Amino acid sequence: MNKKILVVETNTTNFANSDHLTGLWLGESAEFVNEMKESAYKVDFVSPKGGYVPVDPRSMKNTYLDEDTLHLYQDQDYQKRALAETLKPEDINSKDYAAIYYTGGHGVMWDFPNNAALQKISLAIYQQGGYICSVCHGIAGLLNTKLGNGKYLIAGKEITGFITKEEILSGNRKRVPFLNEKVAEDHGADFQKALPFKSFAVQDDRLITGQNPESPRAVAKKLLANLGK
Template sequence: MNQKILVVETNVANFAGTTHLTGLWLGESAEFVSVMEQAGFDIDYVSPNGGYVPLDPRSMKDTYVDEVTLKTYLKHDYQVRGLAQTLTPAQISPEDYDAIYFTGGHGVMFDFPDNQDLQKLTVAIYENGGYLCSVCHGIAGLLNVKLDNGNYLIDGKKVTGFTTSEELLSGNSKRVPFLNEKVATSHGAEFVKERPFKSFVVQDKQLITGQNPESPKAVAEQLLKNLTADVAGSN
């Protein structure tokens, strides 16, 4: 086991064609990173273009920034590697990672779904036996990924992500380019969900997906459970 996790973040700061701000939802990165780092895993950060990752200003409100999120956010390493100088997909060797984790925030809906470099990394990590994880809108990074046989990776698998009802409640349903739940279903996935804004995670073999901004810690803990069991099984 490589003891390394790849965290994917967005470069998009605005909803397309508008001045309405978006970006990475801070807690969906920081909470996950906190759990994995405490368990001894190294984290690398990648974004479609590399470099700067904008934060959704709403995710910086006191309502959403708990002690764990703030502690991670204030770390120099996170500020530099996690937000200012993320790697490009070309700088990543997929065999180095036990898992890839797609963070959310509405920005990802514009630069995750059709990024072929990210899709190639995802397939390579999956075929190496690694885990594919996402939270909230991060499912957008998995929706269009196809395997070598031409089938969608999520076809026939249980997944979750930010639901249509949550999108309506967030007030952004008219600004987003698509609805996660609708696309996941149309690509053959079984989209499962809990009530809006309640922590929920579902696993289907190598896929571990969380529903909303309340779910990154649950995704991390589920991934950790699997990685710990894998190590025990190999000894």
């Protein structure tokens, strides 16, 4: 089995037609990566355009930062590879990866859903026996992905992601271009959900998804349990 995991992050800095800032929700990358550090798996970072990844300023509040996340954020290698110089999709050889993991932050709602290059990478990893994972808004990267037979990857699968109630509670219902929960259901997924802002992750075969910013460690632990660490 390949000993690398590919982490996907957004390049989007603000909500469309708005000065309201967004970007990567830091913990959804950092918490997952910190779990990987306890394993044999190395991590690479990719974004739709490559290069700079903005961090959602709200995710930097003390409320959302644990000590491990802050420590990783201050690490020069993480700052360089995860935030300043992410790889481009064309830099990726899918054969090198055992899994792909889509992080969230509202920015992904614009640059994940219809990115053909990322979809191709995901399907290649999946078809070689690897895992496709996501957390929170990162589910947007899976919603429109289709298998070779034309069916949606998520059709008939138990998945989760940022639920409509959480979108309303976050105050962004009118800012987002679509609702992940609704599109997932429209595309045939068996969408699961728990209480808002409580850690929750589900697995269906080689799809592992988490509901919200509280869930990246749960996704990582399920993935590692399947990979055998």
